[in-house]
Amino acid sequence: MRTIIRIAKQGHFVYGQTMDAGPSADGAVSHIAAAIAEPARTRMLYCLLDGRARTSTELAIVAEVSPSTASVHLSRLKDNNLVNVMVQGRHRYYSLQGSKVARALEGLSVLAGSAGKRFAPTTPDGLRTARTCYDHMAGIVAVELHDRFMALRWMRPASNAAGDAYELTQDGARMFATLGVDVTVTRAQRRRFAYACLDWSERRPHVGGALGAALLSVALKRRWVERDLDSRALAVTGLGRREMHARFGMEA
Helix, strand or coil: CCCCCCCCCCEEEECCEEEECCHHHHHHHHHHHHHHHCHHHHHHHHHHHHCCCEEHHHHHHHHCCCHHHHHHHHHHHHHCCCEEEEEECCEEEEEECCHHHHHHHHHHHHHHCCCCCCCCCCCCHHHHHCEEECCEEECHHHHHHHHHHHHCCCEEECCCCCCCEEEECHHHHHHHHHCCCCHHHHHCCCCCCCEEEECCCCCCEEEEHHHHHHHHHHHHHCCCEEECCCCCEEEECHHHHHHHHHHHCCCC
C-alpha cells in the first residue's frame, strides 16, 4: 500500500499558521529584501532605527558613500516604502516608514546577533535641553511636551490637511484654555495652526505654528522657562519642572 503525501504549494508556516504567499507576495518580499540587503542601505536603515530623522548627508557618512550615491540609495528605500522623507526648508530629512519596518529590522538584528549604532547628538547641553526655534520652543523639553500631548490625546494629526498638521481634541482645547490660551483666536491667525516641526538636535518633532508660539508664551509668562540673554537657550526653572510634571506627567 502506497502512502501519498500531499505538499501544499506556496504555504508557509508562521507561528503555527499557514500563510498564502502567492507570486505577487513573493515578488514584493524579494524587492524589499533586496533593498535592505545592500550594505550601505542596511547601515542607513539601522541608523534610523532610533526613531530620529537624518539628512541625506548624514546618512551618506553613516553608509560610507558619496552624497550622490546616498541619494540613489535613499530613493530605492523610499520606493520600497522603507523610509519617509520630510522637507523642511532647504533640507530633506529621512526617517523609517513606521513601526512595521522597525520590527522587521529588529528581527533581522536578532538573527544576525547585532544591533545598530545609536544616535549621539553633538548639540551643546544648554541648547539641547530647551531653546527657541523661531517663535516656538525646541529641544528635549519641547519634544517631550509634543509626545505627552499626543499620548494624552490632547493633540492628533489633522484630517483633510497637510501630512504634518495637527489639531487639538476637545480635551486638548480645554487644557490650553486652563493655561490662558484662546484657542479660537490662535486658530484664526494668518499662519498654520499647529504642525510637526522636526527638532534640530533630537530629530523628532516638536509643536510648531501658532499653537507652538502660544505654548512658548505660556512657558515664559508662567516662568517655566527663562531666556538666555546671549543665545537661543531656555533655562527650565524648578517651578517649570514641577508644573510640567503635575500638568502633563513629564519627568521632573
